[in-house]
Amino acid sequence: MKWLVVLILLKPFFALACQPNEIHIREQWIEGYTKENGTYVSAHPRSEHCREIRGHRYFQDSNTEEIKGLKTKFKAWTDKEKSLLQTEIENLPNWLKRYKLSKMLRANEEIGNPNNPAMTIPATKTLIIFDKFFSTSKIRGVMVHEIAHIAAWDIDPIILKSFFLARDWKYQEAGKIISPAKTLISDSKLSPSEDFANSVELYYSDRQRLKNFNLKSFQILKEIIKTKESNK
Numbered sequence: 001m002k003w004l005v006v007l008i009l010l011k012p013f014f015a016l017a018c019q020p021n022e023i024h025i026r027e028q029w030i031e032g033y034t035k036e037n038g039t040y041v042s043a044h045p046r047s048e049h050c051r052e053i054r055g056h057r058y059f060q061d062s063n064t065e066e067i068k069g070l071k072t073k074f075k076a077w078t079d080k081e082k083s084l085l086q087t088e089i090e091n092l093p094n095w096l097k098r099y100k101l102s103k104m105l106r107a108n109e110e111i112g113n114p115n116n117p118a119m120t121i122p123a124t125k126t127l128i129i130f131d132k133f134f135s136t137s138k139i140r141g142v143m144v145h146e147i148a149h150i151a152a153w154d155i156d157p158i159i160l161k162s163f164f165l166a167r168d169w170k171y172q173e174a175g176k177i178i179s180p181a182k183t184l185i186s187d188s189k190l191s192p193s194e195d196f197a198n199s200v201e202l203y204y205s206d207r208q209r210l211k212n213f214n215l216k217s218f219q220i221l222k223e224i225i226k227t228k229e230s231n232k
């Protein structure tokens with residue numbers, strides 16, 4: 001949660017917005033191969049694309065992919081933990097529930113950030129649950145927050161940018177982003193993505209505080225959620 005996941009530069013939205021049930025695949029190099037019917041396909045680059053998630057929300061007991069910048073030890077899920085997670089996903093607000101996760105990993109703690117209950121990798125729709133998650137008093141808030149990081153990639157970029165501008169994020173040339181002097185929660189300063197996830201979390205736990213903090217951005221967020229909720 002309190003972790004810089006992916007800095008939203010807004011560019012990814014324009015480049016390729018995947019559907020809630022898809023993950024983003026970067027450009028990859030395909031080696032030459034022979035099809036079943038004998039035709040040979042020579043090596044070629046495959047441009048970036050979206051791939052549907054099959055077998056969604058599945059639990060993995062170990063991690064096979066390297067996660068940049070993350071230091072932790074992965075371990076197996078217990079049945080009790082799995083059922084808790086399943087219940088929490090079922091209890092998410094409807095629009096967030098539509099964002100399927102491609103995998104859920106279980107880890108001891110994030111080294112260097114032991115109070116972090118969970119983290120998300122939006123592009124691959126991976127959710128990592130740390131030990132701390134199970135002792136936090138606001139599990140629901142953590143889940144809403146994490147899935148909001150994924151949902152941020154699927155919001156109209158113009159509307160999302162208006163939310164960030166209302167929050168006083170400054171976008172400069174060459175992709176430089178300046179954080180606002182005053183933020184909702186201190187770690188909202190880390191990135192627009194963090195600011196957005198914290199706001200969605202508060203929308204469901206303390207709406208009045210969110211409204212009092214900044215009315216304009218509250219109204220934009222309310223409209224974003226209303227639109228997403230009505231898109232069945």
Ligand SMILES: [Zn+2]
Nearest residue numbers: 001002003197
């Ligand atoms: Zn976060």
